[in-house]
Amino acid sequence: MQLTDQQIEKFEQDGYLFFPNAFSTEEVGVLKQAALDVYALQREEVWREKTGVARTAFAAHTYNDAFRRLGAHPRLIEPVMRLLDGPVYMHQYKVNAKAAFDGDVWQWHQDYGTWARDDLMPEPRAMNIAVFLDDVTAANGPLLFIPGSHKQGVVEAGHDLETTSYPLWTLDRETVTRLYDQGGCVAPTGDAGSMLMFSSLLVHASPPNISPMDRTIVYLSLCHVDNHIRQFKRPEWVAHRDFNPIEPLADDTLLELVA
Ligand code: SIN
């Protein structure tokens, strides 16, 4: 998939790009089943909400074949290689459940804030690309973005070890208000199969999901190979240490798994 000049300009301006229905119903079916399979595993990579339901499955590309294929999918890897201008490796891989009724908040943060402070990633030459495995609506805890906030560089943050089961460097209310006054707030919503790419400096959050609908999203956090992390404080399955460039697979790779 080639990005147009207009899309690149829009990404630079807003810090994100949305691609509705990038994956077909068959492809989403394969991935949704894979998500249910990994959430059923008792593994240290599968983190639970305080209520016990799955919150996120880290590194699922290392123990599930469908997620392995998605981790090298050309529709995800190629546009990121274009924007980061070169080969990329997988810094982090998450399948976030945001389960019906129980899916908990993600506080306001920048991903690069955590990658810089915890992993010593030299520069924000990294980004997320996500695939919706459920329809994402206003009701089921969509991501919230502050457009343009990626232009602020790394903003001040505090280490939140208490709010949720996952430690995160989060922004205080004054900072979020200041950024909101400049950029406003959007919630990109869309059908299962839609794809969302966003800068590692973009300020984002998501509210709890109190609806009866799951909101599963897979995130690939890709980093330019020259910009690999320098500190190995977090587990390997949270901040990966395989800095080899990802070789994109064939575009129909997921269709080989359709039953
Ligand atoms: C994240 O910010 O890394 C995840 C947020 C979400 O899945 O809602």
Ligand code: MN
């Ligand atoms: Mn994040």
